[in-house]
Amino acid sequence: MLFGKLINRYYLRYLPLFLLGIAALVVVDYMQLVLPQLYRTVVNGMIYGQITDGGTVVPFDMDYLLDHICLPMIGVILCLVAGRFLWRVCFRGAAVRMETHLRGRMFDHCTGLSQQYFEENKVGELMTLFTNDIETVQDCFGWGVLMFCDALFLGVMAIIKMGHMDLTLTLFTLIPMAFLLIIGAVMDHRLEARWDARQAAFASLSDFSQETFSGIAVVKAFVKELLRQTSFARLNKTNEDTNVAHTKLSTLLGILVTLFVESVICVILGYGGYLVYKDAFDAGQLVEFIGYFTAVVWPIMAVSQLIEMRSRGAASLKRIGALLDAVPDVRDSAEAVDPGTLSGNIEMRHLTFRYPGTEYDALTDLSFVIHAGEHVGIVGRTGSGKTTIVDLFLRTYNVPDGTLFVGGHDVNTVPIKTVRAHMAYVPQDNFLFSDTIANNIAFSVDAADQAVIEENAVLADIHDNVAAFVDGYETVLGERGVTISGGQKQRISIARALIADAPILILDDAVSAVDIGTEKTILANLRRTRAGKTTILIAHRISTVTSMDKIVFIDEGRLVDVGTHDELLERCPAYSTMVQLQQLDEQKADG
Numbered sequence: 247m248l249f250g251k252l253i254n255r256y257y258l259r260y261l262p263l264f265l266l267g268i269a270a271l272v273v274v275d276y277m278q279l280v281l282p283q284l285y286r287t288v289v290n291g292m293i294y295g296q297i298t299d300g301g302t303v304v305p306f307d308m309d310y311l312l313d314h315i316c317l318p319m320i321g322v323i324l325c326l327v328a329g330r331f332l333w334r335v336c337f338r339g340a341a342v343r344m345e346t347h348l349r350g351r352m353f354d355h356c357t358g359l360s361q362q363y364f365e366e367n368k369v370g371e372l373m374t375l376f377t378n379d380i381e382t383v384q385d386c387f388g389w390g391v392l393m394f395c396d397a398l399f400l401g402v403m404a405i406i407k408m409g410h411m412d413l414t415l416t417l418f419t420l421i422p423m424a425f426l427l428i429i430g431a432v433m434d435h436r437l438e439a440r441w442d443a444r445q446a447a448f449a450s451l452s453d454f455s456q457e458t459f460s461g462i463a464v465v466k467a468f469v470k471e472l473l474r475q476t477s478f479a480r481l482n483k484t485n486e487d488t489n490v491a492h493t494k495l496s497t498l499l500g501i502l503v504t505l506f507v508e509s510v511i512c513v514i515l516g517y518g519g520y521l522v523y524k525d526a527f528d529a530g531q532l533v534e535f536i537g538y539f540t541a542v543v544w545p546i547m548a549v550s551q552l553i554e555m556r557s558r559g560a561a562s563l564k565r566i567g568a569l570l571d572a573v574p575d576v577r578d579s580a581e582a583v584d585p586g587t588l589s590g591n592i593e594m595r596h597l598t599f600r601y602p603g604t605e606y607d608a609l610t611d612l613s614f615v616i617h618a619g620e621h622v623g624i625v626g627r628t629g630s631g632k633t634t635i636v637d638l639f640l641r642t643y644n645v646p647d648g649t650l651f652v653g654g655h656d657v658n659t660v661p662i663k664t665v666r667a668h669m670a671y672v673p674q675d676n677f678l679f680s681d682t683i684a685n686n687i688a689f690s691v692d693a694a695d696q697a698v699i700e701e702n703a704v705l706a707d708i709h710d711n712v713a714a715f716v717d718g719y720e721t722v723l724g725e726r727g728v729t730i731s732g733g734q735k736q737r738i739s740i741a742r743a744l745i746a747d748a749p750i751l752i753l754d755d756a757v758s759a760v761d762i763g764t765e766k767t768i769l770a771n772l773r774r775t776r777a778g779k780t781t782i783l784i785a786h787r788i789s790t791v792t793s794m795d796k797i798v799f800i801d802e803g804r805l806v807d808v809g810t811h812d813e814l815l816e817r818c819p820a821y822s823t824m825v826q827l828q829q830l831d832e833q834k835a836d837g
Contacts, residue, residue, distance in 0.1 A: 252567050256347070256387065260340035267336030268395050274329035275400040277322045279407060282537025284315055284322075290530035333392065341388025349380055352569060360575040361642045362602055370453020375569055378448060379562035382441075386559030393552045397545035404541045411535055412521065418513045419539060422506040426549075433499055437557035440492040445561065447488040451481045460726070496554050507543055514539060575602065576644055582661045588653030588668040590618035590749040590780030592639065597649035599638060608634045609803045616798075618749070621773065621781045623791025624798045627824070631803040632784045633674065636754050639782075641665050652750075670748035672756040676739040678727030683712055684719035686727075686738055690746040702745040705771040707764050708737035732759035740768065750780045757790060765790060788825050797821075 257264065291297050291306030304310060352375065364372075408416040458465060458474050465474055514536060521527040527535070593616070599609040609631050616622050624632050638645050639652070641662045650657045657665055670690060678686050687703060688694040699719060703709040711734055715721045727735045736759045743751060751772075757765045769790070772781055785791050792811040799806045799814060799821050807818040814821040 250563060250567070252563060252570065253344075253383070253387065256340075256344040257391075259347075260343060263336045263340040264391060267333040267340070267392070270329040270332035270336065271392070271395055272399050274326055274333065275396065275403060277325045277329070278400065278541050279403055279538065280318070280322050282407075282534040282541070284319060285537050286530035286534035288315060288530075289533045290528060293529055337388045337392045340391075341384045344387050345380055345384040348383070348566070349376060352376060352380070352566065355570055355572075358574055359572055360577075361637075362575050363572055368449075368453040368457075370451075370456045371449035372569075373456070374445060374449040374452055375566055379445060379565050382558050382562040383566065386555050386563075390552060390555055390559065393548040393555075397548040397552070401542055401545035404538045404545075408535060408538045408542075411531060411538075412527070415514065415517050415521065415535065418517060419510045419542075422509050422513075426503060426506045429499070429502055433495065433553065435557070437492070437495055437499075437554055438561045440488070440495055441558040442561040442564075444485075444488040444492050445565065447481075447485040451478075451485045454478060454481050499554060510539065511536075576641060576662065578661050579658055582659055584661050584664050585653070585655055588655065588660070588664065588749065590616075590620075590668075591651075591653055592616040592750070592780070592782075593651040594635075595649050595651070597638070597645060599634065599643070599645060601634075601643070607803060609638075612800070612803075612805050614798055614805060614808050616780060616782065618780055619778045620795045621776075621793075622783070622796055622798060623794040624782065624784045624800070625786075625788055625791060625821075625824075626800040626806075628786070630800050632800065633754055634803075635800075636671070636752055636782075636784060639750075639752060640669060640671060668748055669750040669752060670743035670746040672736075672739045672743045672751075672753040674754045674756075676727070676732075676735040676756075678723055678735055678738060680723060680725050682720050682722055683715075683738060686723065687719075687741045687745060690742050694745060698745065699741075702741045703738075705744050705768075705775060706737040706741035707760075707767045707771070708734060708741055711737075733761075733764070736760060737764075737768070744775075748779075750782070751776060752782045752784075754784045755786060756783070758786060762789075769793065788821075788828055 287297060288311075291310070295306055296303050297306050297310065298304075299314070356372070405416060405420070408419070454477065458478070465471060514532075518527060518532045518535060522529060522532055594612045594614055597609060597612045598607055600607045612635070624635060626632050637643055638650060641657055645657065647658050648656060652660070652665055653668070679689065684696070684699050687699050696719070700709055703712060703719075712719055712721070723729055727738070730738075736756055740753065740756055743753070757768055760768070769783075773793070783791055783794065788811075791797050794811070796808055796810055797814055798808050799818060801820060806820055807814055809817070815825065
């Protein structure tokens with residue numbers, strides 16, 4: 247069994263199921279202890295040919311066997327079958343419900359965590375929590391309660407019956423059991439530590455596999471299959487070693503249980519045989535006592551399994567608890583108030599930003615204004631901080647108070663969901679889900695009919711490509727959209743953002759994978775359909791933003807200048823140099 251703030255609530259939530267299961271378990275345990283009494287009657291009847299029943303000596307014949315042995319045994323068997331079915335349904339049902347609810351809590355909590363958490367914790371490790379660890383906790387929650395209650399009720403009832411038959415023999419049988427419990431308690435912490443190491447090794451293996459398969463195109467392009475296979479083999483061996491280490495300790499505990507149980511059997515046969523020799527017991531009573539001890543063996547085994555199971559469950563529960571205890575780094579302030587509607591006006595006032603855990607500022611003293619309805623380009627060299635600006639617009643990271651305003655409101659005084667609901671975003675990686683093209687485009691809205699989906703696909707200049715597919719908009723994309731080209735992924739991502747019809751549209755290098763003609767078509771459509779709404783376009787190619795209302799030029803996290811393309815060419819040497827270099831690169835590429 248497991249206890250703690252994370253799991254205790256589920257014992258209360260499913261208490262009716264547990265009580266019903268425990269009631270069925272008690273009936274089963276009681277019926278199991280009826281069988282040794284029947285065994286005694288059969289043995290003594292076979293030896294003496296008669297039975298003393300209610301003070302009366304009766305012959306042990308077929309009628310007595312059928313009426314007093316076979317019929318009661320059939321009743322006992324029926325009770326055992328019905329009771330075992332019921333307690334399995336109750337305990338297993340409660341465990342599955344707990345697993346479902348806890349996994350839902352974990353997923354909901356993960357979706358609320360900040361970007362930084364997923365940068366620090368790998369996907370493979372997180373998936374281990376959602377699979378192996380939660381299944382381990384489920385086993386402890388359901389079967390752990392079962393084994394504890396079964397060991398308690400069956401063990402206590404059997405020991406009481408054994409004690410009534412002969413107290414000295416009962417005490418002899420319990421001495422080895424006491425040693426077993428002490429050994430189990432000592433091994434508990436070691437088992438937990440080894441299970442924790444096993445789960446960590448499995449998480450590393452899972453993460454490596456996920457990363458390899460996600461980047462299989464890169465692996466093949468550089469002919470690094472052998473390198474990845476070698477690395478996997480090393481991780482797989484580590485996983486094997488940790489499993490073997492845990493299995494060795496678990497097996498040792500099982501062997502010790504068997505050793506002590508067999509030693510008790512020796513005690514019973516030795517001292518019990520002596521009692522029969524002295525006429526303190528008859529043969530039937532010895533068989534009955536052995537039957538009771540046989541019933542006690544399962545609780546003893548259950549205790550050892552419970553110790554091993556609890557150690558695994560405690561380690562897994564600790565890992566899950568660490569996830570659920572993780573606090574989002576970016577969250578609403580206590581003073582946040584939903585203003586309802588935000589305009590497309592954005593302003594930065596002397597904003598300086600440093601990524602958590604780093605030593606240098608990514609942005610330094612940035613100040614500029616984007617008026618509602620403007621089409622603005624943000625350009626700069628690679629690593630200059632363009633995407634960082636977008637991350638701050640979307641409240642992916644925290645910003646100092648009074649440095650970033652959206653719609654005239656300090657973003658720290660507005661709920662994060664409200665800020666993001668007023669923005670549509672096309673990221674650099676153009677992530678697509680393993681779903682239909684139609685569902686990927688409609689992802690940003692609650693519902694959209696086919697006509698609206700196709701309308702926005704036309705604006706993103708992807709409609710003709712989709713129409714050419716055999717299944718059209720019902721074409722199911724591969725993982726991360728690997729079944730289509732980079733340009734098609736970008737345009738589907740743009741359509742997904744356009745359908746949201748947000749006051750602010752942010753495109754982070756969103757047309758880099760399309761040709762010049764397609765780029766011009768998309769930009770013209772944006773200019774036409776988003777009149778009066780703010781559009782922010784981050785680009786590496788300056789030719790992409792030359793028609794923007796203004797361009798924000800940054801370098802090394804600092805604002806260099808803001809103005810139209812012509813204005814920056816005239817007054818900003820760094821911008822002019824960058825334009826000339828790009829033109830030379832284009833000429834070389836054409837030549």
